[in-house]
Amino acid sequence: MAERNAPVILVEHLRVNYGRRVALCIDQLRFDRGECVGIIGPSGAGKTTLLRAIKGYVRPTRGKIEVLGLNWSMCDRSARRRVQRRIGLIFQQFHLVPRMTVLQNVLCGRLGSTHRLKSLFGRFSAEDKQIAWRAICEVGLQEQVHQRADTLSGGQQQRVAIARVVAQQPEVILADEPVSNLDPVLGAEVLTLLVEVTKHHDATLILNLHQPALAKRFVNRVVGLRDGRIVFDDLPSRLTDDQLQEVYLGYEPTPLYRDDSTAGRSMAMVGA
């Protein structure tokens, strides 16, 4: 394992193209252990692409991405899978298995570490169950443990998803718009929980967020993306209105009011 002060994630001279469109162009970006980073930016700025590139789901057109000491473009498949297992993902739409219970869903976080064949028959070790139970306690869903996931509210579902990631015991947690489907109060609760869980497990958290105000409240570093480039990277307290303007200029006020003609154009360019 890499020494303590080595970066958890190191991105250098990265370029990701979708067809002829440049989705990401980052000269250098580094995340250290224990950081809680919020990535802000308008829709289509490359936030999701960046997270997926870090997870190793998006292949860079050029450049290097090193996660937990492993360079994605210079490793074999099994090394890649081993490291990917140490990176947890949280999604906007939770992506739970609707017909399974909370416990079964959280146990899915153990799939990478448990006995593969036994898991196919729904059998998990006592250790797996203990880890899952502790994760469920951490997100406060002890009472719903045998309830089916599709009977839970949105906030509870996202808690299950967080418990599933906790059960995975990741060193990096990537959350892609984790609270965009929740109302502001629930959203704040879920973010508080995510930050707590990250600290408790000594992990690194990278959050994609639409709302800069939320980002400022919960993270200790903000990265602003615009058209695939970093236009801000500093403490949240240094994020002034002028800088927000720079990140969101031309996209404001919110993505809800986005001009459909530009959306159509960018889609066409992706297809090209």
Added chain:
Amino acid sequence: MDFVTDMMPPDTTGEILAIGWETALLTLQIALLGTAIGGLFAVMLGLLAANNLTPEWVHHPLKVLLAIMRSIPVLILALVLVRAVGLGPFPGVLAIAIHSVGNLGKLFADECETAFEGVWEAMDSAGANWWQKVRFAVWPQVAPQIVSLTLYRLEMNIRESAVLGLVGCGGIGFYITLYQRSFNYTCMCTMVLVMLVIVLAVDQLSVQIRKRLT
């Protein structure tokens, strides 16, 4: 209306009813076994034929194979198989199984293709391998539909199986043609009624089971 009066009243002597019951049971068994075997293979081939679960070179040829299997009507399959493996229920079971694989396999593959992709990615992210992803991301989403479609296929197969008696696969269909050819219309009527009762009973059972699934 002569044909109706010819059939009235249906022959309800114990002997005829016993024949009807026994042969209807055989027809039912042919359908059940054929559907079970067909359903089992359909699950395996259906998963592999889903374009979101396997690479192109796996799912594409399989889709073609399934299309061929379901394009041949059961009756014609049975005719050919009776020549190949001899008279009796076995070719009937095979014919129903083969047709069901083609039919159900395609429906299962379609079902898998509509399964929610995000769950698949969430499982992949947790380090699940292909089998685990199929088991946890796809199976829970498609299983109720698979059971329901298989039951529906069973209903159809029972009717198909009754017809198979015509080409030498035994069962109640054989006696229906036998009595028809010997102008024994009252006995034929009994057979048709027995068949009707069995089909209706299975339909009702399957409706009840499918109701519970949702």
